[in-house]
Every structure is written in C-alpha cells, then in structure tokens.
Amino acid sequence: MASHVFALVDCNNFYASCEKLFRPDLATTPVVVLSNNDGCVVARSKEAKKLGIKMGVPLFQVRDLMQKHGVMAFSSNYALYADMSQRVMSTLEQLAPRVEVYSIDEAFLDLTGVAHCLDLTALGLTVRHTIQKWTGMTVCVGIAPSKTLAKLANHAAKTWQKTGGVVDLTSKVRQRKLLGLLPVHEVWGIGSKLTKRLQQLGMDTALQLAEADPKFIRQHFSVVVERTVRELNGESCIDLEEVAPTKKQIVSSRAFGERITDKQQMHEAISEYISRACQKLRKEQQEAKHLTVFLRTSPFSDKDAPYSASKSTALDAPSADTRVFLAKATQLLDALWVNGYRYAKAGVMLADFYDPGVYQPGLFDEPLVQKESDQKLMQLMDNLNTKFGKTIWFASQGVKQEWSMKRELLSPAYTTNWKQLPIVK
DNA sequence: TCTGGGGTCCTAGGACCC
C-alpha cells in the first residue's frame, strides 16, 4: 500500500486577518473579533495574543486591558470571512489535485500522488506564497503521512518562526522529536476531559500517547482515541473527504441581544430561526421529518432561575416548506413556554433528512401530495432573499426584532456589497 | 450588566422482536 501524504493549510488568525486586510492603518494594532452579541472574544491578531487576551474570554473581563493597550474590536462579519475563505480555497484548488475544505480557515490537501516527484517543503512554500500574493492572507502548512500528524506539523509551523511557516513531517525521526516536545492536549481529538484522564495514566506528552498500546487505549477509552494513537504513528486512518457529506442535522440558534420575557417576542424569534433553518435545508436539497425547538435562560446567571427545555415532533412526511415547520414549531412553543423566566437563548433543529421524492409512506398513511406551487413559492422566496438580501419574510418573524443580536462594532461588507467597497485614495 | 453558534461521532441503555 502506498503511504499517504497530507498537507494541512491553515490561515493565521483568520478573522482578525480579514479585518486587518482592509484596514492597513491597523497593520501593527492589536485586533480582536467578537462573538455574536459582542459577548466574547473569538479571534485575536498576534499582537492581541501577545497581550494575553485568551480565546473565548468574555469581553467585559478584558475591557480595561484592551483600553489600556488600544486594542481594536470588531463584531463578527461572516459575510466578509466567508468570501475571503472562498478566495483562499479556490486558490488551493488550483495548486493541489485534491482538496478537503475542513473549516472556514483550514483545508487538507492530498499530496499522495505528487510526493515522490516534488520537494514537499518547496511545495508548501509555493502554496504559502501564492495564497499571500493572490488573497493577502498568511497561511502555515504542515505536511505528514496522517491528518493528525499534519495538524501537529501545522502547529509547529505556526509556533516556530524559523520554520518559515512550512513543516515537512514525513520523516519518522522528526515526528518523534516533535511529539516529545508537545503536551498531549495539542493533539487533534484530545480535548480537556481526555487530557485529564490521560494524565492520570501518566501520559503528558503526545509521544507518550503515541507509544501507548492501541488495544489498551481501545479498552480504556474508545475507538476514536485508538485511531488517534494509530494516526500519531503515521498510520492514516482518517481519509480525505473531497466532497462534503450531506448534512444530518441543521441547527439555527442564537443568544438574544436582550432577554426575552414576552411570548410574542419568543414566537418571532423561533419563526426567524425556522425560516433560516428551512432555507439552509432547501439549499442542501433535502427534506426533513424531525423538528426540535428549545429555549433556555442564561446558564451563567446565579440570580435568574434556571430553565432549559426542549421538545421534538415528527412530521407525517418529510418537507422543506417553511410554513409546515412554522405551524409545528408554534405548537411546540406553546408546550414549552413558561411565564416568568428571562430567556437568554432559543433555537430549532431539523433532523431525519430525506432526498426529495424518495420517502416511503406507511401502508395506512395518507398518500403524499406535493404541490408544485408550494415548491415554487419557497424557491421564489429563496431567490429573492439571496439576490437582494432579506426581502420577503413571514409575518410571524416580526419586523423590528427587538430581541435580535447586538453587533455594534461591525466592519463594512468590503467584498460583498458594492456600496461598501473600500476606496483607494 | 455583560459569557457564541453549528456541527460530528460514539456509547450506553431501553424498547421491542423472535
């Protein structure tokens, strides 16, 4: 069997870099990007990291520090990040035979076929320079015989400047050397809970995990961790997935900008989430049969009474019609709603997906009638809303949406709105 | 006063069937 070669390409400080790209005046300024509702820090530029601002920290805890050092904050601007991501990914597709877009700022490349005829470090440098030149983004590249090792190689490329942003980890000797240097929690798939349990068994470094007996790990943990051990030893267990598998569930949920205490407002919010979820569903060209609605108070507040509840229902037949789900969601909300709480968040979840037209009704079920006019209406709505922004919607979604999220520090839509293009003076 | 959103996979346990 031919051995695999993967590269992991990862943008440096992606969201923060997107914001800086169109603001050359901020080149050396520390920048952070905030979560929805401007609640916590979800991305930091290298200057902000240096100040000790941690990932995920609530904004109010670092406000003084930020003020003192002149840190610039932005609300998250997903339209901008998604567009920049697409530019990076389509550049990668021109540079490598097979690409798996793994997240908004990362992609795995399959270099198996080209590994023997090209110098891998040189190839990594080419990727880095091309992305830099064509998109303005800086990336690091990690190359290794398994995805887990490629992740670690990328981590090394980011951590040590003298690597020039590219680390070729195809040699066993280098693999072992790096594994010995890294704590076990840096390994892809090892989170905080597993780290604790591994440490209790005396495994503190990635190398100690790599040297554990896979059977022992299988017994004490799971197949997932066993696979990680094999991957750390250069045995590729996780394949490249060039085409994204169809989704198995769609979630739409948001924390509110202000607490909701009024049922009518909650109904608006739920209607909005249903509408978004159904639009995503139609974009996936799927129909769903299962719906969950949930709501809860803030889990962080000690003075609010805690309440968290969810209810699910199954449709008679799969659908992608917003109106069908709106009706069901309203029933679920009636059953869930309790007066007197200060609700902080709610959401809906669609599951149990089918390709349109393949669902088999039970013997005694009503035969399915899918009206063409219904599908056309949904399609028309989607077209209008994609083309012109949010243009038409259902009355139940409300107009003012006073509960909607806070985004007070939003940057302009530099790349996706003609009116907000940056101007060169 | 202020703490994100959207996913996946695996496992255990219960219900049900023969």
Next chain:
DNA sequence: TCTGGGGTCCTAGGACCC
C-alpha cells in the same frame, strides 16, 4: 413459581472540533 439469548432500532448524553 419458575423464566434465555440475541438482534435491531432509537434516543440521550458525552466528548470532540472550529
């Protein structure tokens, strides 16, 4: 009163990722 073994399907919950 005694009372098996094996299989499947579903769901809830836990863990992880970015």
